[in-house]
Each structure stands twice: as structure tokens, then as C-alpha cells.
Amino acid sequence: MESSSKTTVGGQPVRRRRVPAAVVVVLVLLACVDTTIGVVSCVADDVSSDLSDQEMACCWEDGATPAWMSGQMGIRIPEAASDRRAGHKGGQRYDTGLLSFVLPADEAETYTGRLIRNGTKMIGNFHPEKKDYRPAAAFGHLGLPEPETLVEGLRKISLCPDELTTPEGKYLQRCVDLFTHGFEPGTTRIYVRSTIEPSMTPPPASKAP
The missing domain is CATH 1.20.5 (Single alpha-helices involved in coiled-coils or other helix-helix interfaces)
Structure with missing residues (x-):
């Protein structure tokens, strides 16, 4: 079968x-x-x-020294300030200026008190950006962390020169975002960011103050 x-x-x-x-x-x-x-x-x-x-x-411009940027913003830098840094980045519609310096914590408190209107308080960073946050004009260009990503010891405020008559505020030339960061005990770093008219070009690096 x-x-x-x-x-x-x-x-x-x-x-x-x-x-x-x-x-x-x-x-x-x-x-x-x-x-x-x-x-x-x-x-x-x-x-x-x-x-x-x-x-x-x-588009980062040479010649944007802390002294030049201080004059453009109307943010006076205290004599005691150290580690002064500045940057100026060109843009299509407007430019952005960056300024940063370090003060002893008590002097930073006095300085911001002379800048901000009485009764106005700086606030904490309750909604921080992620660590990889990269704004168009980044403080990273100056070798610094972005203040928007910091939480501990960070306070911030936005200021405009309109009717600001405080001892330091009366010199303000443009609206600014101001940050203070107590990055180590007894020491505070000031961060300032502002938009600047494209016509305000920094002087050549060799002639910058």
C-alpha cells in the first residue's frame, strides 16, 4: 500500500x-x-x-564690550562688579544685547533695590525652561547658563524706562529682562537682555571702550 x-x-x-x-x-x-x-x-x-x-x-558683533552695552541699555555697572561680559547679536527685525556681571550678594540687593520701583518685587522662576533651552541670543555665547533654566536662587523682572524714576531706573534706555542668580553663597550674578535697534552697531573691537 x-x-x-x-x-x-x-x-x-x-x-x-x-x-x-x-x-x-x-x-x-x-x-x-x-x-x-x-x-x-x-x-x-x-x-x-x-x-x-x-x-x-x-551674527554676533565684535566690539560689544560691557561698557558699550551698559550705555546702550542704560544699565549702569557698579564699580564693585567683576566678571563683566557682554554680547550683541544682529537680527533681521531687531538686535539683541546681553550684559552680565557679578556682585557680592548684599551689593546686588542694594543695586536692584535702586533700580526697581518701590513696592515692586522680583519673582522666582516658577516655570523654568528645559536645560537644553537655546534662545536666539543665548548667554551661552558668553559662556554662561541661560537664566531661564535656573530655579534655585533665581529671581527675575521686566523693566521699561517709562516713568521709571528710581535712582538707577532713571538711566534706563530700553526695556530689559533682568535676572539675578545667587549662584554661590554671598555672590550674585546679574543677567540683562534687551532688544536694540539694528542701527546701533557696536564700534570695531579695537576701538571699543
Whole structure:
């Protein structure tokens, strides 16, 4: 008696179903598309990162010394201030100025008290930005952390020269975002950011005060 090589169920031969060739082709194409999308996404991320790095490094003007920026903002730098830093970044619609310096904590408190209107208080950073926050004009260009990412010891306020008649506020030339950060016991860093008209170009670095 001959034996059959076909599998049977209940005495009936069972036919093995073949996957149609068209289905196989579609599955292969979908796999290729998925892989391609992944590659394109990675490339796009790299390009975006490169563009961001270029934008962050672009358009910083030489000659923007702390003394020059102080005059443009109307933020007077106390004589006791150390580690003075400044930057000026050109933009399409407006420029941005950065100024920073360090004071002993008690002198920083006195300085901000002479700048801010009576009855006005600086507030804490209750909604900090993420650590990788990169504003268009970053303090990172000056080798400093972004004050918007700091929480402990950070206070901030926005000021405009309109009717500001305090001892230091009367010199203010532009609206500014002011941050103070007690980054170590007894020491406070002042951060100031302001928009500046594009026509206000810093002097050449060799002639800057």
C-alpha cells in the first residue's frame, strides 16, 4: 500500500495556502518605506541641528564690550562688579544685547533695590525652561547658563524706562529682562537682555571702550 506525503485531516487532503506574490511585494515596499522614513528623519534631525548651531553662532558683533552695552541699555555697572561680559547679536527685525556681571550678594540687593520701583518685587522662576533651552541670543555665547533654566536662587523682572524714576531706573534706555542668580553663597550674578535697534552697531573691537 502506498503512503501519501500529504497531510490529511479527517481523511481529506489539506492544501497549503500560498501568500499571493502581490501581498509579498506590498509588505516589502512598506518595510522599505518605513526604513526610508527613518533614515530621512535622522538626516532631517541632523540638518536641523546643524542649522540651529549655525544660527546660534551667527551674527554676533565684535566690539560689544560691557561698557558699550551698559550705555546702550542704560544699565549702569557698579564699580564693585567683576566678571563683566557682554554680547550683541544682529537680527533681521531687531538686535539683541546681553550684559552680565557679578556682585557680592548684599551689593546686588542694594543695586536692584535702586533700580526697581518701590513696592515692586522680583519673582522666582516658577516655570523654568528645559536645560537644553537655546534662545536666539543665548548667554551661552558668553559662556554662561541661560537664566531661564535656573530655579534655585533665581529671581527675575521686566523693566521699561517709562516713568521709571528710581535712582538707577532713571538711566534706563530700553526695556530689559533682568535676572539675578545667587549662584554661590554671598555672590550674585546679574543677567540683562534687551532688544536694540539694528542701527546701533557696536564700534570695531579695537576701538571699543
